[in-house]
Structure formats: structure tokens, C-alpha cells
Amino acid sequence: xxxxxxxxxxxxxxxxxxxxxxxxxxxxxxxxxxxxxxxxxxxxxxxxxxxxxxxxxxxxxxxxxxxxxxxxxxxxxxxxxxxxxxxxxxxxxxxxxxxxxxxxxxxxxxxxxxxxxxxxxxxxxxxxxxxxxxxxxxxxxxxxxxxxxxxxxxxxxxxxxxxxxxxxxxxxxxxxxxxxxxxxxxxxxxxxxxxxxxxxxxxxxxxxxxxxxxxxxxxxxxxxxxxxxxxxxxxxxxxxxxxxxxxxxxxxxxxxxxxxxxxxxxxxxxxxxxxxxxxxxxxxxxxxxxxxxxxxxxxxxxxxxxxxxxxxxxxxxxxxxxxxxxxxxxxxxxxxxxxxxxxxxxxxxxxxxxxxxxxxxxxxxxxxxxxx
Ligand code: COA
Numbered sequence: 001x002x003x004x005x006x007x008x009x010x011x012x013x014x015x016x017x018x019x020x021x022x023x024x025x026x027x028x029x030x031x032x033x034x035x036x037x038x039x040x041x042x043x044x045x046x047x048x049x050x051x052x053x054x055x056x057x058x059x060x061x062x063x064x065x066x067x068x069x070x071x072x073x074x075x076x077x078x079x080x081x082x083x084x085x086x087x088x089x090x091x092x093x094x095x096x097x098x099x100x101x102x103x104x105x106x107x108x109x110x111x112x113x114x115x116x117x118x119x120x121x122x123x124x125x126x127x128x129x130x131x132x133x134x135x136x137x138x139x140x141x142x143x144x145x146x147x148x149x150x151x152x153x154x155x156x157x158x159x160x161x162x163x164x165x166x167x168x169x170x171x172x173x174x175x176x177x178x179x180x181x182x183x184x185x186x187x188x189x190x191x192x193x194x195x196x197x198x199x200x201x202x203x204x205x206x207x208x209x210x211x212x213x214x215x216x217x218x219x220x221x222x223x224x225x226x227x228x229x230x231x232x233x234x235x236x237x238x239x240x241x242x243x244x245x246x247x248x249x250x251x252x253x254x255x256x257x258x259x260x261x262x263x264x265x266x267x268x269x270x271x272x273x274x275x276x277x278x279x280x281x282x283x284x285x286x287x288x289x290x291x292x293x294x295x296x297x298x299x300x301x302x303x304x305x306x307x308x309x310x311x312x313x314x315x316x317x318x319x320x321x322x323x324x325x326x327x328x329x330x331x332x333x334x335x336x337x338x339x340x341x342x343x344x345x346x347x348x349x350x351x352x353x354x355x356x357x358x359x360x361x362x363x364x365x366x367x368x369x370x371x372x
Contacts, residue, residue, distance in 0.1 A: 005259070008259070010259060014186055014191065014352075015186065015194070015345075015352075016348070017185060017186070017341070017344060018032065018344065019031065019032060019052060019183055019185070019337065019340055019341065019344060020032075020183045020184060020185045020337070021185070022184060022185045022260050022261070023260045023261050023262070028261075028264075028266030029184070029266045029267065031048065031051060031052060031182065031183050032051055032052070032055070032056070034051065034057075036179075036180065036266055036267065036270075037266070037270070039179050040176050040179050040180060040270050043057075043179060044063075044152060044175060044179075045152065045153055045154060045175050045178040045179050045182070045333070046063065046066060046067050046070065046152065046153065047063060048178075048179050048182050048336070049066075049124055049153075049182070049336040050062065050063065050066050052182060052183055052336045052337055052339075052340040053117060053120055053121070053124075053336060053339060053340050053343070054117070066121075067151050067152075069121055069125075070121060070124060070125040070153070071125070071147075071149065071151065072125075073121060073122050073125035073126060074125050074126055074128075074129050074146050074147050074148065074156065075126070075129070075146060075147050076126060076129050076130060076133060076146055077104075077107050077108070079103075079107055080100065080103055080104060080107065080130070081133060081143070083099065083100070083103050084096065084100065084130060084133050084134040084137065085134075085137055087099060087134060088138075089137075089138030089139070092215070092324065093131055093134070093135065093324055093325055093327075093328045094211060094214070094215040094221075094327055094328055094331070095215075096130070096131065096134045096328075097127060097130060097131060097211055097328055097331050098208050098211040098212055098215075100127075100130040100131075100134075101123065101127075101130075101204055101207050101208045101211060102204060102205075102208045104122075104123075104126075104204060105202060105203075105204025105205065105208070108122070109202065109204070110202040110203045110204060113346060116203060116339075116342070116343055116346070117343075119203045119204070119339075120203065120335075120336075120339035120340075120342075120343075123203075123207060123335050123339065124153070124332075124335055124336060124339075125153075126146070127328075127331060127332045127335055128153060128156055128157040128160065128332050129146035129156075129160070131325065131328050131332070132144065132146065132157065132160035132161055133146055133160075135161070135322075135325065136160065136161075144160055144163075146160060148160060150165070152171060152175055153175075153178060153332065154166075154171050154172075154174035154175035154178060155171045157174065157329070157332065158170060158171060158174060158319065161320075161321065161325075162320060169277070169278075169281065170278075170319050173274045173277070173278060173315055173319065174315075174316075174319060174329075176270060176274060177271065177274070177312050177315055177316070177329070177333070178329070178332065178333040179333075180267040180270060180271065180308055180312075180333075181267075181308065181312075181329075181330050181333035181334055182333050182334060182336045182337050183334070183336065183337030183340065184334075184337065185260075187219065187259075188213045188214075188216075188218075188219050189210040189211070189213035189214040189219060189220065189334065189338065190210065190334075190337060190338055190341050191213075192206075192209045192210050192212070192213040193206040193207065193209060193210035193338045193341055193342060194206075194341050194342070194345045194352065195209075195352045196209045196210075197341070197342045197345040197346060197349075198345055198349055198350065198351050198352040199351065200346075200349070203339065203342055206338065206342050207335060207338055207339065207342075210334075210338045211331055214327065214330060214331060214334065215327065217254060220309070220327045220330040220331070220334075221327050222254045222255050222307070222309040222310075223255070223309040223310075223312050223313045223316070223326040223327060223330065224313070224323050224324065224326045224327055225254035225255070226254045226255030226309055226310050226312075226313040227313035227314070227316075227317060227323045227326065228254075228323065229253065229254055229255070229294070230287055230290050230291055230294065230313060230314065231287070233286075233290045233293075233294075234286060234290075235286065235289070235290070236289040236290055236292065236293035237293075238290075239290040239293040239294050239297075240293045240296070240297055243293075243294050243297040243298065244297060244301070247297070247301055247302065253294070253298060253304070254309070254310075255306055255307060255309045255310030255313065256298050256302075256304045256305065256306060256307060256310065257304045257305075257307065258305075258307050261305070261307070263305065264305045265305060265306065265307040265308050267307075267308035268305065268306045268307065268308060268310065268311060271308060271310070271311035271312050271315055272306070272311045274311070274315050275288060275291065275311040275314045275315050275318070276288060278314070278315060278318035278319065279314065279318060281318070282318050284314075284318065287314050287317065287318075288314060291310070291311060291313075291314055294310075295310070312326070313326060316329065
């Protein structure tokens with residue numbers, strides 16, 4: 001039975017949104033009224049990005065124009081490429097993106113909120129470029145051309161990473177995870193972005209702040225932590241034993257549980273199906289069975305379910321994506337939801353400034369420094 005959570009603003013309504021419902025009865029997750037399963041099965045990430053950022057699904061001409069616009073915005077200013085080369089190769093790529101977005105705010109600042117859609121589109125188009133330019137430079141010494149002609153963000157990402165056009169299944173799987181990650185109501189990173197926006201700050205500050213919030217393992221960082229957990233075990237039996245031991249020691253199992261969902265995360269079944277498809281494709285006989293074993297123990301022992309991050313981990317792994325790029329992929333997707341929230345906050349703005357219950361000492365007498 002679901003328990004009532006307290007603390008951490010659990011259950012507190014902190015504003016209104018037209019963008020998304022999370023865990024409402026009969027509609028596990030919807031973006032602007034569209035069920036996530038319809039979007040995952042039928043839409044492309046670009047259609048979902050347009051839906052979130054422009055308020056409705058595009059027709060064919062609008063979608064074609066939007067894709068062409070995103071392709072045209074994939075390039076990085078030379079000074080940003082220099083910054084990416086100066087960031088150490090062993091930096092965490094989430095820090096790279098945080099810095100990259102912040103730097104872009106210096107060389108291409110948002111001067112006018114009327115141009116907010118262009119700022120958002122630039123970020124959607126060039127976040128994968130930033131990430132892969134930095135990654136390839138420091139991994140292979142290559143200064144890659146980020147202006148690929150691939151007509152999807154997913155294909156753009158994979159072709160910059162692997163230097164070849166991805167297979168259709170691989171492109172589709174990455175595209176689907178981008179759809180699933182795009183928006184999620186007042187989660188920690190989105191709320192961070194809205195708090196920053198509410199001061200009438202700029203889009204780059206809001207997105208850089210949101211990236212900082214997403215980085216932590218209790219939020220977006222969970223997909224990397226889940227992969228590290230899954231890779232610890234060489235068989236389903238070892239995973240079953242290992243997770244029991246971890247639970248006995250009251251350790252947190254990454255990729256399980258959720259603040260809002262109580263019995264399942266609707267995104268999980270889609271990720272799990274893709275993970276199985278890709279496991280079969282690459283001939284995996286360990287990681288998928290290990291994942292299923294972990295999922296079973298967590299449900300049997302704790303009634304905790306896999307969240308979106310758990311099977312996303314093996315989806316990315318089977319796509320040949322290094323683990324440290326997992327959470328940055330989340331950024332490349334969620335930037336659409338964040339930017340849509342920035343615009344929504346601006347449209348009905350009120351400074352966000354809650355109150356706190358004071359728990360410190362009562363009024364104290366001032367003591368000169370030699371009497372303390
Ligand atoms: N592994 C083990 N126990 C877990 C757990 C997990 N992944 N998630 C929750 N629990 C336990 C908590 O320890 C707590 O037990 P207690 O009541 O005995 O103290 C209980 O379940 C309730 O969890 P709580 O931490 O109060 O829930 P929350 O809403 O504050 O936290 C998360 C939600 C997502 C932060 C939490 O489930 C978590 O840390 N999960 C792992 C990280 C993760 O996957 N994050 C991505 C979220 S999409």
C-alpha cells in the first residue's frame with residue numbers, strides 16, 4: 001500500500017503547468033495531453049520537442065522546417081570549441097555541458113525574451129555537438145565536424161560518437177529514450193530551472209542550473225549508477241545474492257523507486273522492451289538477465305519498481321555509448337522540457353520564494369570577539 005511521503009516538498013503543489021501530468025490515474029505520463037506510449041510508438045523526438053516548445057504537434061511542413069532549423073544550428077562557435085578543448089578529458093561530461101551552456105550564454109546571450117524559442121532551439125541542436133566534440137577531442141584527439149546532415153538528434157548523436165551512420169533500430173531506440181526523458185513536470189531539475197527563471201534571469205542560467213540539479217545520483221545520475229551496479233554481477237544468480245546483501249545493509253539500489261509514482265514508472269516497460277531487443281541483437285547473455293534478476297528482488301523484497309533510468313542504462317550500453325555519457329543524453333532530451341517550463345514560468349511569472357520553519361536558537365546577546 002502506498003505510504004504518504006513527507007519532507008522534500010513531497011506532495012506539495014508548487015505551481016501550475018500545461019506541459020505534463022505525472023502519475024495521474026488513467027494517464028501515467030502525458031505531454032500536453034498526449035500519452036507517452038502514443039508518443040513513444042508514433043512520434044519522433046523532434047515532433048515531441050516541437051510539441052513541448054511550440055505548444056502543439058507540428059504538421060509535416062512545420063516538422064520539416066523545424067528539423068532543418070535544428071540541423072542548421074548544430075555548429076559550435078570557435079570560442080566554445082576552444083573552451084571544450086581546455087576542459088580536462090577526465091572532467092564529468094555533466095560539468096562539461098553545464099560549462100558549455102553557461103559559456104554559450106556569454107557569446108550568444110539571450111538579450112530579448114521574445115527570441116526565447118530561438119535560444120531553446122539552439123540548445124536542443126547543439127548540446128549533443130558540445131558533448132561529442134569534447135568527448136571525441138579528449139578520447140581520440142579528433143576535432144569532429146558537428147554539422148552532420150543526419151535528420152534526427154538521435155542519429156546526429158550516434159554518428160558523431162561512432163563516426164558512422166547508425167542502424168535504424170539503434171537510431172530508433174535512442175530516439176525513443178529521448179522522447180521518454182523529455183519532460184516530467186516539477187522534478188528537481190525543472191523546478192530549479194523555474195526558480196531561476198522566476199527571478200527574470202536568462203534561459204542559459206536556468207538550463208545551466210537545471211543541469212547541475214540533474215547531475216546528482218538521486219535524479220538523472222541514476223542511469224550511470226544503475227549501469228555500474230548491473231556490471232558488478234556476472235550472472236542472474238550473483239545479482240540475486242548481491243542485491244539481497246545490499247538490501248540487508250540498507251544500501252540504496254540505483255534505478256529504483258520514485259517520488260511520485262507508487263507502483264510503476266510508465267517509461268520502464270518501453271525501456272525494458274528496447275533493452276531486450278538490443279540484448280538479443282548484440283548477443284548479450286549476462287547484463288539483461290542480471291537486470292531482470294535485480295528487478296525481481298527489488299519488487300519481491302521492497303515492492304520497489306524500476307524507474308526510467310534502470311533499463312535506459314543497458315539500452316545505452318548496448319548502443320555502444322560509454323557510461324559517463326548516459327546522464328548527458330538525459331540533458332540533450334530534457335532541455336526541451338526545461339526550456340518549455342522556462343517559457344511557461346515567464347508567461348505567468350511570480351517570484352518563487354517559499355518560507356522556512358526556523359529551528360535555530362532564540363535571540364542571543366552579541367559578544368565582543370575576546371569574550372566568545
Ligand atoms: N533502494 C533501496 N531502498 C529504497 C530505494 C532504492 N532505490 N528507493 C527508496 N527506498 C526506500 C527508502 O530507503 C525508504 O525506506 P524507509 O522508509 O525504510 O526509510 C523508502 O523506500 C521510501 O523512500 P524515500 O527515500 O523516502 O523516497 P523519496 O521519494 O524521498 O526518494 C528517490 C525517491 C527516487 C530519490 C529514491 O527512490 C531513490 O533514491 N532511488 C534511487 C535513485 C534513483 O533511481 N533516482 C532516479 C529517480 S527517477
